[in-house]
Amino acid sequence: MAGAPDERGPGPAAREQLQQQHVGCRVFSEPPAQGMPQQGFLSSFFTSNQKCQLMLLKTLETNPYVKLLLDAMKYSGWLWSPGQTGTVNPVKMIVLCQNNIRNQAHMSRVVTHELVHAFDHCRAHVDWFTNVRHLACSEVRAANLSGDCSLVNEIFRLRFGLKQHHQTCVRDRAILSILAVRNISKEVAQKAVDEVFESCFNDHEPFGRIPHNKTYARHAHRDFQNRDRYYANI
Amino acid sequence: MANGGGWRPPRPCEAYRAEWELCRSAGHFLRHYYVHGERPACGQWRRDLASCREWEERRSAEAQRSLCESERARVRAAQKHGLVWTPRQSPPADWHLPLPQDKDS
Numbered sequence: 001m002a003g004a005p006d007e008r009g010p011g012p013a014a015r016e017q018l019q020q021q022h023v024g025c026r027v028f029s030e031p032p033a034q035g036m037p038q039q040g041f042l043s044s045f046f047t048s049n050q051k052c053q054l055m056l057l058k059t060l061e062t063n064p065y066v067k068l069l070l071d072a073m074k075y076s077g078w079l080w081s082p083g084q085t086g087t088v089n090p091v092k093m094i095v096l097c098q099n100n101i102r103n104q105a106h107m108s109r110v111v112t113h114e115l116v117h118a119f120d121h122c123r124a125h126v127d128w129f130t131n132v133r134h135l136a137c138s139e140v141r142a143a144n145l146s147g148d149c150s151l152v153n154e155i156f157r158l159r160f161g162l163k164q165h166h167q168t169c170v171r172d173r174a175i176l177s178i179l180a181v182r183n184i185s186k187e188v189a190q191k192a193v194d195e196v197f198e199s200c201f202n203d204h205e206p207f208g209r210i211p212h213n214k215t216y217a218r219h220a221h222r223d224f225q226n227r228d229r230y231y232a233n234i
Numbered sequence: 235m236a237n238g239g240g241w242r243p244p245r246p247c248e249a250y251r252a253e254w255e256l257c258r259s260a261g262h263f264l265r266h267y268y269v270h271g272e273r274p275a276c277g278q279w280r281r282d283l284a285s286c287r288e289w290e291e292r293r294s295a296e297a298q299r300s301l302c303e304s305e306r307a308r309v310r311a312a313q314k315h316g317l318v319w320t321p322r323q324s325p326p327a328d329w330h331l332p333l334p335q336d337k338d339s
Contacts, residue, residue, distance in 0.1 A: 076325070120319075121326065122322070122325055122326070123321060123322055124317070124319040124320060124321050124322055125319055125320045125321075125322060126319050127319075133318055134318060134319055137318040137319065151264070151265070151268050162267065162268055163267060163268075163271045164268070164269070164270065164271035165268060166268050166269040167269065196318050198315060199315040199316055199317065199318055200318060202312075202315045203315065203317070204312070208312070210269060212262075212265045212269075215256070216256075219252065219253070219256065222249065223245075223249075226245060226246075226249070229242070229244065229245075230244045230245065230305070231244075233241055233242055233243065233244045233302070234244050234302050234305040234306050234309065
């Protein structure tokens with residue numbers, strides 16, 4: 001995602017959202033895969049958990065990608081609901097690795113990526129554990145719609161390409177994500193991605209387009225808020 | 235398409251203008267080429283903006299028809315790819331259950 005983060009800080013609404021969305025910052029015992037987090041002058045005043053929490057609140061409050069995904073789930077009645085007693089809910093949490101999230105932009109991208117999965121879980125019968133094509137489809141969508149594969153991010157990874165390189169990135173990152181959570185061969189993962197790519201790459205819900213940066217995401221959010229008028233008049 | 239006095243353009247004319255200007259921008263050209271390997275086509279947004287303004291000024295039936303057909307074509311284009319999974323009619327059964335106790339925070 002291009003562009004500087006908004007200057008407004010997180011407010012009470014974002015804190016309430018944090019509690020209700022059950023998103024948490026945790027440290028995992030494995031060493032970070034991408035090196036140490038950035039160390040600035042003010043970073044010494046906050047623990048990594050506090051920094052993670054602050055970045056998360058700012059994302060929930062200001063990021064147009066996240067706000068659209070949450071609104072889309074709210075509209076369908078999937079977020080705001082009374083609790084029930086009885087058993088645990090293992091599929092509703094998003095866990096963020098506070099020792100791996102480098103900065104605000106990275107936080108926003110990670111939350112967007114995971115919320116795409118949550119959105120897919122809400123809107124469709126996704127068989128996460130036994131159907132690798134379903135997993136592949138959600139990973140293709142998450143890589144495509146989260147900004148993971150923007151031109152700038154690929155350049156930072158020293159992966160250079162221009163014409164249709166976005167699609168190459170989405171395929172590669174989807175395969176990596178599948179291999180990270182499934183004990184299958186790269187060939188099987190690649191075959192699954194190839195089978196579903198045409199359909200899932202072109203499924204842009206709830207954005208209606210590929211949100212290349214915050215401007216596109218704001219346009220998409222505006223269109224979502226206008227959907228009643230839109231479908232009533234076509 | 236709603237007929238009679240209740241109809242209005244599916245989007246405000248300002249939205250068509252914003253989409254056309256975004257489509258014409260150098261940044262969008264670069265991003266579209268990066269994704270699709272070809273230059274973007276922005277003519278339809280321009281025609282839709284003209285139709286919207288024509289309807290706003292003169293309530294032209296032709297402008298209404300043109301806008302409806304254009305937007306329906308966009309909806310068809312977005313839906314032409316088959317789905318990998320079956321859509322739900324309601325949230326997952328376990329969606330509203332409470333989470334496990336958080337002992338790590």
